[in-house]
Amino acid sequence: EDKVVQSPLSLVVHEGDTVTLNCSYEVTNFRSLLWYKQEKKAPTFLFMLTSSGIEKKSGRLSSILDKKELFSILNITATQTGDSAIYLCAVEGWGAQKLVFGQGTRLTINP
Amino acid sequence: DGGITQSPKYLFRKEGQNVTLSCEQNLNHDAMYWYRQDPGQGLRLIYYSQIVNDFQKGDIAEGYSVSREKKESFPLTVTSAQKNPTAFYLCASRPTGNRPYEQYFGPGTRLTVT
Numbered sequence: 001e002d003k004v005v006q007s008p009l010s011l012v013v014h015e016g017d018t019v020t021l022n023c024s025y026e027v028t029n030f031r032s033l034l035w036y037k038q039e040k041k042a043p044t045f046l047f048m049l050t051s052s053g054i055e056k057k058s059g060r061l062s063s064i065l066d067k068k069e070l071f072s073i074l075n076i077t078a079t080q081t082g083d084s085a086i087y088l089c090a091v092e093g094w095g096a097q098k099l100v101f102g103q104g105t106r107l108t109i110n111p
Numbered sequence: 112d113g114g115i116t117q118s119p120k121y122l123f124r125k126e127g128q129n130v131t132l133s134c135e136q137n138l139n140h141d142a143m144y145w146y147r148q149d150p151g152q153g154l155r156l157i158y159y160s161q162i163v164n165d166f167q168k169g170d171i172a173e174g175y176s177v178s179r180e181k182k183e184s185f186p187l188t189v190t191s192a193q194k195n196p197t198a199f200y201l202c203a204s205r206p207t208g209n210r211p212y213e214q215y216f217g218p219g220t221r222l223t224v225t
Contacts, residue, residue: 004153006153009151031211032211034213034214041218041219042201042216042218042219043154043201045213045214045215048211050211088153088154092211097142097159097161097207098159098169099144099214100156101146101153101154101155102153103152103153104152104153
């Protein structure tokens with residue numbers, strides 16, 4: 001059964017700190033790993049990592065995929081209060097037609 | 112504007128009543144999904160559909176039913192058989208094809224059953 005475990009479940013830091021969120025997974029025939037940010041309601045897409053793209057960067061956010069060790073990290077540098085959210089990791093296997101989500105990491109950035 | 116709409120935003124029902132949550136998309140996506148989110152938990156898949164008139168059970172389908180009569184619409188009915196229906200419900204859609212695609216989410220419906 002496909003599985004995603006995120007850690008930590010909750011993290012509180014001060015504005016300006018750098019944070020690293022972890023996502024480990026087990027999936028049959030890995031196809032993709034996705035990161036989402038959920039502030040109030042609808043999760044918004046951040047990154048997709050696949051076998052052909054194991055590192056992504058957008059501004060202060062970056063993510064890498066380690067297909068050998070079966071994990072991904074999401075890095076946020078110079079955090080701002082607007083980064084406070086739940087960060088969700090999900091994986092999909094080839095032929096599965098669906099994503100499997102982890103529990104999420106609740107990140108709180110204090111001013 | 113293209114997107115996914117869910118209605119209503121908040122829904123209150125008495126125990127023992129069935130309730131239907133609406134999900135509509137104008138993105139021309141083939142696949143649609145329903146998730147449930149409880150506090151401190153991620154998204155758990157209820158039902159999904161890859162094509163009109165076809166759908167599959169997800170991990171927590173018991174007490175729920177769906178239909179997919181039109182490409183744009185994927186309503187979810189929470190039946191009285193669902194033991195803990197109070198939750199936040201999210202609908203999503205995405206294209207299907209040879210490459211992986213991200214899912215696009217609606218704003219969600221918060222259901223409270225008392």
